[in-house]
Amino acid sequence: MSREGRDLEVLARLLGGRGLEGPGDDAALLRGPGDLLLTMDPLVEGVHYEPGTAVARIAHKLLHRNLSDLAAMEARPKAILASFVFGSGWTDGERDELYEELARECERVGTRWIGGDLASTKGTTVLTLCALGSPAARAPILRSGLAPGMNLHVSGPLGGSLASGRHLDFEAKLALGARLAEHHGPAAMMDLSDGLALDLGRMLRASGGLGARLTEARIPLNHDVKTVDAALHDGEDYELLFALNPSQEVQLSEDPEVPEAAKIIIGEVVAEPGILLLGDQGERIVVSETGFEHELS
């Protein structure tokens, strides 16, 4: 198990047992007169982006990485706070560009940058965002809603995100998350940040230790990706993974607002733990639940 995986189990014991009102899903719920969903993710230089990356792409990824967690919980973005710890490489002009790009992108997606903090270090740049969203009228769709017999879908093609640079330019699937939640009632949903294998494994465990059978030929791949392994393990796709009851498939397939890739049934949930890939020649391959874990890079 990875270091983060171990630590998340420690934290679940320490803070958990309260479902959404604690760690474990894409965003945390804060109950109040107006419920809020909150998420907080950093971009670390050398981990989530390489030194020399264009500032506009850094700003874009920082925002959409956080909004993607809100999309997975069908939350409408409401505000962000930013804590920027700048390493020594940043010029005044580059910092201004980061602020301007982030402010502009916030405006474009309809959220507001309301506060935060600035600091400097001789060490690594760490840019952290906290994003707050208003939950949809219905209860948020969690990772833990899977049951045997449900169909699995992903919102778009997977794989090759890091090699291609797509990990810097993706758009959080806010509209699709809301559309799915409002019209198709997924039983479970999350965003794919660490690869289908690792993230589906998390969803299966959160749902009580279930398993999945994936059909290799149905997993949508990006045009520059050669093998299904990339879709399973590359990570940083930021597509949505969701599950439907079979009775809901017709309605999904007829919805013009849902992209074609998201209508493909890539597999099904089964009672037996573990993820099996059903190959083109009928072979059954056990999928290792590993993916892109940031600590490894």
Next chain:
Amino acid sequence: MSREGRDLEVLARLLGGRGLEGPGDDAALLRGPGDLLLTMDPLVEGVHYEPGTAVARIAHKLLHRNLSDLAAMEARPKAILASFVFGSGWTDGERDELYEELARECERVGTRWIGGDLASTKGTTVLTLCALGSPAARAPILRSGLAPGMNLHVSGPLGGSLASGRHLDFEAKLALGARLAEHHGPAAMMDLSDGLALDLGRMLRASGGLGARLTEARIPLNHDVKTVDAALHDGEDYELLFALNPSQEVQLSEDPEVPEAAKIIIGEVVAEPGILLLGDQGERIVVSETGFEHELS
């Protein structure tokens, strides 16, 4: 001007003009069915704590540094999110201790740790918290409420915080902030993180470019501090700075819940910009508005 000072002016132009609903005060206001005050501050290794600092003290400072911003806005802490980017020096046991200490201290002060993120880096450790609080029934007390003739107070002795290690052990003045707000109606309030000179300068500018006359003999000093310069410029005191109309002084002086140091009038607000220190021999010293700016360390 410091790099952060310059950047904050850029951000004020970019995001500002909305008073509290934007950057500039100790916490940002998010309006909604239940208003929230939000703050987000990091602890950076080598900047806010030295490598080798006891983990429990790191956890304590991380939480109270954020709660201090809520104290300055009379907000009752409601929840925190944490984004931890660990450098390579952290053992499993040390990370567990950080989680446990932070969870324990959250419970002690009556707040909950509801979510966040974990990551690893070969670079510097950056531990970031976002703290959310419920504002008091009345409108939050801002930095911008000063007017000429008002008296200035600080909540406790200043100076020597870094040299003594007090910067790791202070308690956010949550109870006092609420007491002052509820019973004494300060016209302006903020927490002192960067030294009285720099932070008072910020408060005077936020109030339209006013000035202050401080009485050297009345500025409360920590026992291990020799000169008023330490109180003015060391920073990291995390005491509250507040202003009262003279008519409110009797009530403050008679409140047993307010510590004696906080009842001392250390100076007054004047129309002419700049901070003057009135020395023991009647001399008038222009105070440089510099303090502990983290980028310098």
